[in-house]
Amino acid sequence: MTTKFDLDDFDRRLLELLKNDARTPVPDLADAIGLSAPACYRRIRRLRSIGAIEGEVAVVAPGALGWNLSMIVLLTLEREGNRTIRELMAQWAEHPQVVECAHVTGDYDFAIRLLARDMEDYADLVQRLFSDDDRVRQFKTLVVIGEARQHRSKKAA
Template sequence: MTQNIVLDQADRRILEQLQIDARIPVPALAERVGLSAPACYRRIRHLRENGTIQREVAVVAPRTLGWPLSMIVLVTLEREGSRTIHELLRKLEAEPQVIEGWQITGEYDFAVKIVARDMESYDNLVHRLFASDERIRTFVTLVVIRSTKKSGFIPIGKEGF
C-alpha cells in the first residue's frame, strides 16, 4: 500500500517528531514542524490512511510485566513450501510470547523474538513451537544479555529516501 507514496519535507518532519513522541498534541507538533494545527492534523490523517503510519503503540518494558528473559530464535524449516510457511506464521502470530518475527533469507528461514518468565517457561515454549514440530529442521536460541538500541526509529533524512 505504501509503494508509490510521495512525502514532502513537512510530512518527513511530522514523521520524525511522531517517532520521537506519538503522544505530542497536534498544536505542539504543528508548531515544531512549521504548519497550522489543522494542516498538521490533515497530514497525519493522510499518513495514517495511506499506510505510512502503520500503528501507534506504547512500548512497555517486558521486565515490568514479569518477562525478564528475551531470546532470538533462528529457525530452519525442513521444507519451505508455502503451506508450511503459512502455518508457521499463523502459529507464531497466535503465540503471545512471540513479540516479533521475521521471515528471512540465508541459512535460517525465520528469526523470532520471544520473551519468557524463566528458563523453564522458555523450554516449554520452544518445545511447543519448534521441537515438537516435524516441519522444523533446527532452531538455535540466542539469549539477549542486554538490549543496546530499541528505538524502532526509521531514518527520515535524505539518506533514508
C-alpha cells in the same frame, strides 16, 4: 513487502517526530515542521488513512509484565514452501510470547524474537512451538543480554 507512499518532506518530518513520541501535541508538531496546527492534524489523519501510520501503542517494558528473558531464535525448516511459511508465521503471530518474526535469507529461514518468564517457561515454549513441529529442522537460541531500542521515546528515556 515494500509499500510506496506518496510523502513529501513535511510528511517525512512529521512521521519522524511521531515515531519518537506519538504523544507530542499537534501544535508542537506543527511548530517543529513549520505548518499550522489544522494542516498538521489533516496530515496526521491522512497518514493514518493511507497506512503510513499503522497504529499507536504503549511500549511497555517486558519485565513489567513478568517477561524477564528475551531471546532471538534462528530457525531452519525441513522444507521451505510458501504454504508452510504462511502457516508458521500465522501460528507464531498468534502467540503472545512471539514479539517479532521475520522470514529471512541466509543460513536460517526465520529470526524470531521471544519473551519468557524464566528458563522453564522458555523450555515449554520452544517445545510447543518448535520441537514438536515436524516442519522445523533445527533452531538455535540467542539470549539477549542487553539492547538499544530505537522506538523508545526520548521523553520517556
